[in-house]
Amino acid sequence: MKNAYSQDLLTDFLNSEEHKLQEEIEMVNDKVGPSEWTIQKILGFSKALNVTKSSTLGQFEQINN
Numbered sequence: 001m002k003n004a005y006s007q008d009l010l011t012d013f014l015n016s017e018e019h020k021l022q023e024e025i026e027m028v029n030d031k032v033g034p035s036e037w038t039i040q041k042i043l044g045f046s047k048a049l050n051v052t053k054s055s056t057l058g059q060f061e062q063i064n065n
Helices: 007-030 036-048
Strands: 051-055 059-064
Touching: 036 051
Parallel strands: none
Antiparallel strands: 051 059
16 A cells, blocks of 8 residues: 655655754754764774884884774
8 A cells, every 4th residue: 555645744754854954954063172082982993002122122012903
């Protein structure tokens, strides 16, 4: 069975989507600083980075997985 939608229902849907999109844009613009994802990636890298002193090479960096 086909769904029947009125023009008013479709107009309300479009207006609500536009309003939601505008709210999303405002939330992105208000955000200051790095995202949580960026912070977690930086912390993960700092945990994996190992700087070691060697008598032969001096200091060398090693990334452990």
